[in-house]
Amino acid sequence: MAAAPPLGEFEQVVLLAILRVGADAYGVTIRRxxxxxxxxxxxxxxLYTTLDRLEEKGLVASKYGDPxxxxxxxxxxxxxxxARGGQxxxxxxxxxxxxxxxxxxxxxxxx
Amino acid sequence: xxxxxxxxxxxSLVGSAERARSFVGDLIEEREQGRVWFWxxxxxxxxxxxxxxxxxxxxxxxxxxxVAWFLYMLLSAVLALTGxxxxxxxxxxxxxxxNHTGLELFAxxxxxxxxxxxxxxxxxxxIQAVVLxxxxxxxxxxxxxxxxxxxxxxxxxxxxVVWTGMAAFVPVVGIGITARPAMxxxxxxxxxxxxxxxxxxxxxxALS
Numbered sequence: 001m002a003a004a005p006p007l008g009e010f011e012q013v014v015l016l017a018i019l020r021v022g023a024d025a026y027g028v029t030i031r032r033x034x035x036x037x038x039x040x041x042x043x044x045x046x047l048y049t050t051l052d053r054l055e056e057k058g059l060v061a062s063k064y065g066d067p068x069x070x071x072x073x074x075x076x077x078x079x080x081x082x083a084r085g086g087q088x089x090x091x092x093x094x095x096x097x098x099x100x101x102x103x104x105x106x107x108x109x110x111x
Numbered sequence: 112x113x114x115x116x117x118x119x120x121x122x123s124l125v126g127s128a129e130r131a132r133s134f135v136g137d138l139i140e141e142r143e144q145g146r147v148w149f150w151x152x153x154x155x156x157x158x159x160x161x162x163x164x165x166x167x168x169x170x171x172x173x174x175x176x177x178v179a180w181f182l183y184m185l186l187s188a189v190l191a192l193t194g195x196x197x198x199x200x201x202x203x204x205x206x207x208x209x210n211h212t213g214l215e216l217f218a219x220x221x222x223x224x225x226x227x228x229x230x231x232x233x234x235x236x237x238i239q240a241v242v243l244x245x246x247x248x249x250x251x252x253x254x255x256x257x258x259x260x261x262x263x264x265x266x267x268x269x270x271x272v273v274w275t276g277m278a279a280f281v282p283v284v285g286i287g288i289t290a291r292p293a294m295x296x297x298x299x300x301x302x303x304x305x306x307x308x309x310x311x312x313x314x315x316x317a318l319s
Contacts, residue, residue, distance in 0.1 A: 027137035044141075045155030048134055049163065064133065072115055074136030075129075 004088030005057055013038060014050050015089040018060060018079050026065075026076040027051075051079060059085030114146075115139055118153045124264045124307075125160040164265040172266060175259070176273035179251050183298075187247040194238040195230075202230045248298040252305025263306040271299045 007015070017033040018025045027047065035041045054060045065076040081089070115135050122131035134156065138149055165172070252267075259266045278292045 027134065028140050043155055044134070044138065044152045045159050048156055049159040052130075052163070064129065068136075071136035071139050074132045074139070076136065077130065077133040 004059070004084050004091060007059075007088050007092045010042070010046070010050055011054060011059075012089055012092050013042075014047065014054065015059065015081055015085055018081050019086075019089075023078075025079045030079065054085065055079075058082060059088055114149065118149070121153065121157055122160065123261065124310075125157060125164050125262070127261055161265055161268070164262055165268060169269070172259075172262075172269045173273055175255070175266070176270045177277065179255060179270065180274055180277045182254075183247050183251045186250060187243050190246055191239055191242045194242055195235065198234055198238060199230050202234070244294060244297050245301050248301040249305040252302035252307075253309040255302070256306035256309035259306075260310070263303065263310060267299050267303040267306065270302055271295060274299060 013034055014030065017030045017037070020037070021029045021033050027044065030051075031042060031044065031047055034047075051060065051062070055062055059082060060079050061082055062077050062079050065078055067073045067075045115138075118138070119128075119131050119135045122134060135153075138152055142149070255266055256263055275292045275295045278295050
């Protein structure tokens with residue numbers, strides 16, 4: 001398997017949100033999870049283009065569910081993180097942790 | 112057509128119809144955010160999808176536009192010549208019938224010699240303008256929609272750029288009319304109209 005590609009910050013946020021939501025991860029639930037955890041609300045456009053990009057990189061996979069009446073008969077697109085996506089996010093997070101380790105931040109807070 | 116259907120149709124022009132449907136479904140679920148939020152989200156995604164679509168295969172799309180330009184020139188020449196012949200014949204027949212008595216007409220027919228008038232310049236210009244700026248681009252649009260389904264708008268944007276260059280360096284020279292770069296937006300508008308007609312003719316559900 002090729003090495004997992006480097007990830008941008010928002011890509012990491014999206015991957016982690018999908019992992020946190022689990023089986024019910026689709027556009028609306030992923031956006032809610034990001035809003036709750038990061039206290040910033042991503043626009044649906046930014047979220048969807050990032051999800052498409054992650055899918056092209058092979059870091060997430062998507063499949064369509066059944067159409068539901070409350071969505072005007074439109075199907076949900078469910079996302080799951082692939083093994084490669086899991087490796088990519090783990091590697092990126094480890095890099096952050098290594099950078100933070102032992103740091104004394106301005107104001108005296110310890111990492 | 113409801114706003115969700117309009118949004119879905121717009122998004123399906125820059126990406127797959129299935130993705131457009133699920134995205135609009137998500138927006139419907141969050142309808143409490145309001146109409147402005149809905150359309151802002153659709154617009155931002157539409158622009159983002161268009162940008163991604165243009166960058167996904169720019170070289171292939173540009174080559175396709177160059178090929179389309181030469182096909183357009185060929186089609187324009189054939190259609191303009193056909194139109195010119197048809198109008199000349201109609202004009203001449205009308206003139207002969209109007210200016211010859213039955214006996215003169217019979218005598219001329221035997222000698223195959225008619226006092227055939229040239230068609231007015233205005234008619235020549237009209238034929239050329241309609242063919243160059245409307246009919247030929249419309250047919251090119253219809254044909255291109257079959258090869259670039261779901262990419263109609265990005266193809267039109269690329270065509271706008273490539274065809275402007277082509278019109279500057281390889282102008283269509285007709286009988287008195289040249290396709291100038293300034294006319295390319297009009298031509299591309301009819302290319303897009305042809306592409307959209309073909310798209311919705313083959314998938315009427317998208318408009319329902």
